[in-house]
Amino acid sequence: MSDxxxxxxxxxxxxxxxxxxxxFRRSGYTGTGMKQIAEAADAPFGSIYHFFPGGKVQLAEEVVRTSGAVYxxxxxxxxxxxxxxxxxxADAFTGAADTLTELDFADPCPIATVALEVASTNERLRQATSExxxxxxxxxxxxxxxxxxPASLAHDTAASVIALLEGAFMLARAARSTAPVLAASGAAAAVIRAALAGD
Amino acid sequence: MSDxxxxxxxxxxxxxxxxxxxxFRRSGYTGTGMKQIAEAADAPFGSIYHFFPGGKVQLAEEVVRTSGAVYxxxxxxxxxxxxxxxxxxADAFTGAADTLTELDFADPCPIATVALEVASTNERLRQATSExxxxxxxxxxxxxxxxxxPASLAHDTAASVIALLEGAFMLARAARSTAPVLAASGAAAAVIRAALAGD
DNA sequence: GTCTATATCTTGATAGAC
DNA sequence: GTCTATCAAGATATAGAC
Structure with missing residues (x-):
């Protein structure tokens, strides 16, 4: 802030x-152009390569990690x-359903589309989404x-809840309906209850 | 078969x-080129437009519906x-984990990547994936x-299981590990048990 | 119907004036 | 650091010989 x-x-x-x-959340990685990004950012095209000399991959990696930290x-x-x-x-899932409507069914998860696109095509970005x-x-x-x-079940339970949320977003966006996310809310509750019971 | x-x-x-x-399952919709498809199919480039005068969108729609019917x-x-x-x-999930390994973590679901890519960008393809x-x-x-x-719970249960599977595929591909799918196997069992109990 | 060549457009990326 | 012009390569799609 000195100048x-x-x-x-x-x-x-x-x-x-x-x-x-x-x-990226709307159009994915390959579906988004660098010029498009410059225009949306109201920045000169050259500035992108000034700040991201590594080009699209470097920018995408920063996008993934930044939004990952926010989430x-x-x-x-x-x-x-x-x-x-x-x-x-369960409350988080119903809240996500509202978010989905507010976003007009753009992806509430900023990295899902990119994750699927790069999983088999770009090792560096795959690793970023994995982390x-x-x-x-x-x-x-x-x-x-x-x-x-129970500690022995916590990690698998958490992974299943995240999977449930991501999959529900996929179905909801395809159908343009929040129903899959609301259904998943109840399912997530059942998964956690089973884990609490030690099963 | 007459000639x-x-x-x-x-x-x-x-x-x-x-x-x-x-x-499409490896590189997605925007990440796959028509020339690439022609080459992989060992077909002349022009044949694609002979059989699919509607171009890439028509071909993608047929790909989505065909593989959808197979699945x-x-x-x-x-x-x-x-x-x-x-x-x-639960058996289906553990089987899917094996498939994932065999495919070297290409997407076991042939339409997932495409579904996310087109959800906000192509209405016709979005509808195809939704159906x-x-x-x-x-x-x-x-x-x-x-x-x-119970009939009143069956649809939500089924939607949650599909969501769980799709989300687990996403996490598994990103991590190049079958662990998320195996964790989801237990979670799916818990979801169905809860539904059988009428909850 | 098969296949090649090409038109047109857009992509990611670079060079260089300011 | 900003901004424009441009490159080479890729895309989708078409035209037309065979």
Whole structure:
């Protein structure tokens, strides 16, 4: 904050990343062009390669990791809504259904489409998405353990809940209906109840 | 089968669709080129537009619907392995984990990547993926009802199981590990048990 | 119906003036 | 650091010989 220039620099860079987050979630990695990102960020085309000399892959990796960190915090916030992990998780799912409507069925998960696209085609980006998913699962597992789920089951339970959410988003976007997410809410509750019972 | 020519015609068309199925599952819709498909199908480039005058969208729609129909049969076959819907579903998940390894973590679901890519960008293809997902869910719901799940819960249960499978595939491909699918196997069993208990 | 050549457009990326 | 012009390669799609 010592001079206006560096602040402006930061802001341009930030606008590019933010534009990338929004476009990748709507159109995916291959479906989004660098020019499109520059335009959406209201930044000159050359600036993208100034800030991201590694090109599209570097930008995408930063987009994945940045939005991954934002959502990691979101997991913590959402799960704090109740001491009961069943209630907290079910509430998070119904909240996600509202988000889906607000976004007009753009992907509520900023990295899902990219994750599927790059899984077999770009090792560096695949690893980035893997680490982000892993961070969400680890955090959720810790919260479930604190909520009474046996430690031996917490990780598998957390992974299944994230899988349920991602899959429900996929079905919901395809159908343009929140019904799959609401159905998944009840299913997630059942999964956690079984884990709490030690099964 | 009255003459060799028309049979050969069918075969070329079929090879194109089959190549599309394989490439779309690895590289997605925007990530796969028409030339790439022609080459993989060992067909002349012009043949694609001869058989699919509607271009890439028409070909993709046929790929989605064709592979959707194949997998609809697969659902039936897999679920016939046991009279108990819990066992049959859990077995299907562990079998899917093996398939994932055999495919070297290419997408076992032929339409997942495409579904996310087109959900917000191509209405015609979105509808095709929606109808395919719906057909799987309806079929699975009918089998669950036959297996003792209350009719009022069968559809939501089936949708949740499909969501769990699709989400587990996503996490598994990103991590290049079958662990998420194996974890989801237990979770799916818990979801169905809860439904059988009427909850 | 098969196959090749090509038209047109868009992509990711670079060079260089300012 | 900003911005424009441009490159080479890729895309989808078409035209037309055979």
């Amino acid at each position: 206006g220039k560096s602040t402006s620099t930061h802001e341009t860079r930030q606008r590019i990343v933010r534009a990338g987050i929004e476009l 990691l915090n979101l997991v913590t916030t959402l799960m704090a809504s109740s001491d009961d992990p069943v209630t907290a998780t 982000v998913f892993g961070s969400w699962i680890d955090r959720l597992a810790a919260l479930y353990t604190a909520g009474g789920v | 060799g020519k028309s049979t050969s015609t069918h075969e070329t068309r079929q090879r194109i669709v089959r190549a599309g199925i394989e490439l 609809l049969n697969l659902v039936t076959t897999l679920m016939a392995s046991s009279d108990d819907p819990v066992t049959a579903t 395919v997902f719906g057909s799987w869910i309806d079929r699975l719901a009918a089998l669950y009802t036959a297996g003792g799940v």
